[in-house]
Amino acid sequence: MVSLSDxxxxxxxxxxxxxxxxxxxxxxxxxxxxxxxLILAAVxxxxxxxxxxxxxxxxxxxxxxxxxxxxxxxxxGLAILTLLFRVRGSINVDVTNSLKG
Amino acid sequence: xxxxxxxFYILSFWFIASSLAMIFARxxxxxxxxxxxxxxxxxxxxxxxxxxxxxxTLILVYVGAVMVLFLFVIKMLNIDKSTLxxxxxxxxxxxxxxxxxxxxxxxxxxxxxxFGLEVMPSPAKxxxxxxxxxxxxxxxxxxxxxxxxxxxxxxxxxxIAAITLVHKNEINRKKQSISEQVNVKAKDRVRVVSxxxxxxxxx
Numbered sequence: 100m101v102s103l104s105d106x107x108x109x110x111x112x113x114x115x116x117x118x119x120x121x122x123x124x125x126x127x128x129x130x131x132x133x134x135x136x137l138i139l140a141a142v143x144x145x146x147x148x149x150x151x152x153x154x155x156x157x158x159x160x161x162x163x164x165x166x167x168x169x170x171x172x173x174x175x176g177l178a179i180l181t182l183l184f185r186v187r188g189s190i191n192v193d194v195t196n197s198l199k200g
Numbered sequence: 201x202x203x204x205x206x207x208f209y210i211l212s213f214w215f216i217a218s219s220l221a222m223i224f225a226r227x228x229x230x231x232x233x234x235x236x237x238x239x240x241x242x243x244x245x246x247x248x249x250x251x252x253x254x255x256x257t258l259i260l261v262y263v264g265a266v267m268v269l270f271l272f273v274i275k276m277l278n279i280d281k282s283t284l285x286x287x288x289x290x291x292x293x294x295x296x297x298x299x300x301x302x303x304x305x306x307x308x309x310x311x312x313x314x315f316g317l318e319v320m321p322s323p324a325k326x327x328x329x330x331x332x333x334x335x336x337x338x339x340x341x342x343x344x345x346x347x348x349x350x351x352x353x354x355x356x357x358x359x360i361a362a363i364t365l366v367h368k369n370e371i372n373r374k375k376q377s378i379s380e381q382v383n384v385k386a387k388d389r390v391r392v393v394s395x396x397x398x399x400x401x402x403x
Contacts, residue, residue: 100322101208104315106249109212111306113219115299120223122295129228129274133235136266137219140242143254151249152320156339162254163340166261167351171358173266177273178362184277 106148113141126192128183132176139169208248215241228274236267250325252332 120134143162150158184190215238222234239262246255313319340348 100202100317101205101248102312102315102317102322103320104310104312105208105212106245107310107315108307109215109245111310112216112303115302116216116219116223118302119292119295119299120219122291122298124223125291127228129270130223130231133222133231133270136235136262137222137238140239140258143258144242144245147246147249147251147254151251152323154323156335159251159254159336160339160344162251163257163336164347164351166254166257167355170261170266171354173269174358174362175365177269178365180273181276181366190277 103148103152106144110141110144110148113144114138117141128176128180128190128192132173132180136169136173139165204248208245211241211244211248214238215245229271232267232270232274236263239263239267250332253336 117134117137120137121131124130124134143165146158146162146165150156150162180190183195187194218234218238218241222231222238225231225234239258243255243258246252246258
């Protein structure tokens with residue numbers, strides 16, 4: 100039988116892969132968005148594993164809302180990305196430094 | 201090793217392998233395809249956890265809509281590949297160190313002593329008459345009906361925001377042009393019309 104700790108360790112590994120992806124893909128906004136999706140998938144797996152092992156459906160409801168918010172985030176993020184490309188001609192993060200932050 | 205364990209390890213292997221391939225892919229379109237493979241493995245794992253509705257939703261919404269949106273944007277934008285990997289080597293060691301420390305800590309905390317089968321036994325499998333969708337719907341339309349409606353409003357706002365951001369042709373948009381307003385001359389706005397006076401017409 101697969102135990103709860105197997106699922107939790109799997110999702111922590113996926114979470115860390117997403118984190119490394121954000122570290123090494125710092126200049127590419129599209130891959131950054133995809134790494135965020137990966138991290139959210141890891142979190143969702145955590146929620147569903149706990150929901151299954153505790154016999155409580157509230158975890159699955161949470162995953163439902165996380166999916167909704169992530170879809171909205173991707174839609175707006177890609178719209179901003181398209182606009183940025185139209186204005187700057189590049190989606191490199193290093194180009195978007197007009198605020199000098 | 202039971203069959204469930206074998207399936208779990210196969211799916212986990214593909215999930216981890218496709219995620220690694222995704223973050224190291226040089227081509228953004230290939231990265232999207234690897235992420236699709238990862239999402240399929242995740243959905244299969246969720247089916248193993250008896251969350252059938254969410255697994256199907258992940259495939260339909262994520263693979264069917266969001267990943268296709270990613271592909272559209274990648275194909276629409278002409279991305280310069282040489283600039284994307286400029287700082288690749290510089291941040292890889294730091295990222296690997298951070299990730300390995302996190303994985304080690306998580307494994308210590310979430311290991312078999314805390315969440316193993318002895319502490320948290322696997323629940324009994326549901327029968328054929330059990331419907332995951334019915335159970336979710338009962339929760340969603342009673343306890344969580346207000347957050348459900350808020351999620352709908354959130355999606356509407358996302359649609360309007362995305363369309364407003366990328367809308368190119370400014371049809372019917374009320375917009376101020378300051379330079380035109382400053383440079384306006386009197387003859388642009390005032391038209392002098394000579395009208396025959398009524399007293400002359402009477403003569």
